[in-house]
Amino acid sequence: MAPQAKKTQVSMKVNGVDVDGLVEPRTLLVHFIRENLQLTGTHIGCETTHCGACTVDIDGMSVKSCTMFAVQADGSEILTVEGMANADGTLSALQEGFRQMHGLQCGFCTPGMIVRAHRLLRENPTPTEEEIRFGISGNLCRCTGYQNIVRAIQYAAAKINGTEFKEAAE
Amino acid sequence: MIPGPFTYHRPTSVADAIKLLGELGDEARPLAGGHSLIPMMKLRLATPDHLVDLHGIGELRGMRRDGDTVVIGAMTTQYDLLASDTIAAALPILHETALLIADPQVRYCGTLGGNVANGDPGNDMPALMMTLGAVYRLRGPGGEREVAAADFYQGAYFTALEPGEILTAVAVPAQPAGHGYAYEKLKRKIGDYATAAAAVVLTMRGGTVATCSIGLTNLSETPLLAEEAAGAVIGTSLDDAALKKAAEAARAIMQPAGDGRGPVEYRKHVGGIMVERALRRAAAKAA
Ligand SMILES: Cc1cc2nc3c(=O)[nH]c(=O)nc-3n(C[C@H](O)[C@H](O)[C@H](O)COP(=O)(O)OP(=O)(O)OC[C@H]3O[C@@H](n4cnc5c(N)ncnc54)[C@H](O)[C@@H]3O)c2cc1C
Ligand code: FES
Ligand code: FES
Numbered sequence: 001m002a003p004q005a006k007k008t009q010v011s012m013k014v015n016g017v018d019v020d021g022l023v024e025p026r027t028l029l030v031h032f033i034r035e036n037l038q039l040t041g042t043h044i045g046c047e048t049t050h051c052g053a054c055t056v057d058i059d060g061m062s063v064k065s066c067t068m069f070a071v072q073a074d075g076s077e078i079l080t081v082e083g084m085a086n087a088d089g090t091l092s093a094l095q096e097g098f099r100q101m102h103g104l105q106c107g108f109c110t111p112g113m114i115v116r117a118h119r120l121l122r123e124n125p126t127p128t129e130e131e132i133r134f135g136i137s138g139n140l141c142r143c144t145g146y147q148n149i150v151r152a153i154q155y156a157a158a159k160i161n162g163t164e165f166k167e168a169a170e
Numbered sequence: 171m172i173p174g175p176f177t178y179h180r181p182t183s184v185a186d187a188i189k190l191l192g193e194l195g196d197e198a199r200p201l202a203g204g205h206s207l208i209p210m211m212k213l214r215l216a217t218p219d220h221l222v223d224l225h226g227i228g229e230l231r232g233m234r235r236d237g238d239t240v241v242i243g244a245m246t247t248q249y250d251l252l253a254s255d256t257i258a259a260a261l262p263i264l265h266e267t268a269l270l271i272a273d274p275q276v277r278y279c280g281t282l283g284g285n286v287a288n289g290d291p292g293n294d295m296p297a298l299m300m301t302l303g304a305v306y307r308l309r310g311p312g313g314e315r316e317v318a319a320a321d322f323y324q325g326a327y328f329t330a331l332e333p334g335e336i337l338t339a340v341a342v343p344a345q346p347a348g349h350g351y352a353y354e355k356l357k358r359k360i361g362d363y364a365t366a367a368a369a370v371v372l373t374m375r376g377g378t379v380a381t382c383s384i385g386l387t388n389l390s391e392t393p394l395l396a397e398e399a400a401g402a403v404i405g406t407s408l409d410d411a412a413l414k415k416a417a418e419a420a421r422a423i424m425q426p427a428g429d430g431r432g433p434v435e436y437r438k439h440v441g442g443i444m445v446e447r448a449l450r451r452a453a454a455k456a457a
Contacts, residue, residue: 069204
């Protein structure tokens with residue numbers, strides 16, 4: 001066994017704020033975010049890279065933060081669910097969509113869903129229903145059956161594009 | 171689920187990475203996207219004392235066409251592959267396969283180099299690389315060498331990679347215009363490794379198969395090249411008899427494990443079906 005590894009200094013920009021900290025190399029990014037930065041919106045569901053509850057946005061990529069070491073994120077720009085609201089503090093189109101369309105029940109998966117959907121809509125502002133479902137396939141929800149999460153994202157897409165939100169026929 | 175302690179290194183050139191791996195010896199491992207290695211470390215199935223992160227090495231990333239070959243840097247992610255016009259034009263089967271790997275988050279991180287160097291029989295790219303006749307470029311203390319994908323895999327997690335060596339790039343022959351291709355993967359859900367999968371690349375001439383190559387994923391301890399199965403369809407119009415013969419020849423070399431994805435007989439059965447489906451779909455695409 002290696003001797004206790006030396007702590008390393010990391011710095012990154014999280015939700016627009018420069019932060020730094022001293023971490024063991026084995027510290028997972030999700031633990032750094034939740035424990036060092038006290039940003040507990042990012043959830044830990046499975047710890048095995050399956051559920052997506054820990055998804056954060058790193059340099060324009062959706063990443064499961066339970067599967068990256070904090071040292072790997074040194075120098076990067078990160079967005080968590082705490083950084084999703086509009087600059088004036090009002091709900092973003094996605095947050096509003098989740099509220100209006102009842103896109104959550106227990107809410108455990110919601111931070112990961114919103115952060116993932118944020119990147120999805122940046123890459124594809126007019127996704128089809130199938131593209132939304134494929135785009136959030138790395139995020140599990142045990143409550144909603146996904147139907148209302150898909151609607152929430154469709155609502156947000158329509159709002160962002162200034163088009164009318166049309167409910168798909170049942 | 172906390173990995174064991176290790177020391178982290180982030181070299182900025184291949185030369186430095188190789189030097190580090192040489193100095194640190196057996197207890198050092200390269201770290202690419204980390205999406206196979208970190209889960210293993212959390213389970214303490216891997217406990218390296220040193221991780222050499224390849225992320226800071228710009229020369230390992232990116233794709234370029236070099237005559238008849240597409241050279242893909244080891245640190246190119248599955249997401250990068252999907253975004254690349256070079257790949258879409260010359261090797262569309264890489265797109266098709268990358269989309270069947272894991273989920274969007276994993277594809278942003280997982281690299282082609284990590285996928286093929288890992289040696290996990292469940293990885294999808296190795297059988298595809300064998301099917302395409304790809305060559306791996308390796309660099310170590312003794313210099314550079316090339317190993318064909320078909321000669322690289324020796325057993326589960328056992329490859330031709332020597333200690334201290336890293337895989338720098340994968341060289342894939344661009345496929346001829348009009349070739350047909352398909353990667354058929356049976357999985358239980360998105361994000362799952364294959365219960366069985368088959369890669370097919372072929373060309374047709376006058377309604378019959380002129381050339382064909384078939385690879386198999388997760389149907390043995392290593393990816394397999396199903397040469398007899400491919401031979402069985404050459405010269406045929408891919409009629410039912412030829413498809414059946416190919417599926418049987420492929421089944422004859424499958425040695426899957428019986429596990430949560432099904433018992434041995436089932437996995438061989440569906441493995442043959444993946445071969446038939448991939449052949450049919452590839453032929454329909456061929457010009
Ligand atoms: C939920 C989930 C689902 C997945 N589903 C699939 C799937 O369906 N199909 C599939 O193919 N994969 C799947 N994967 C694996 C994923 O594609 C991995 O990213 C990939 O196998 C490894 O790539 P990596 O860059 O993450 O490598 P790492 O995890 O960083 O490394 C893997 C191994 O390769 C070694 N290595 C990495 N790069 C090099 C190099 N350049 N030279 C020498 N050695 C190197 C490392 O030391 C390590 O031993 C899944 C992963 C997860 C978490
Ligand atoms: S906690 Fe990271 S994927 Fe589930
Ligand atoms: S709302 Fe409960 S897990 Fe999605």
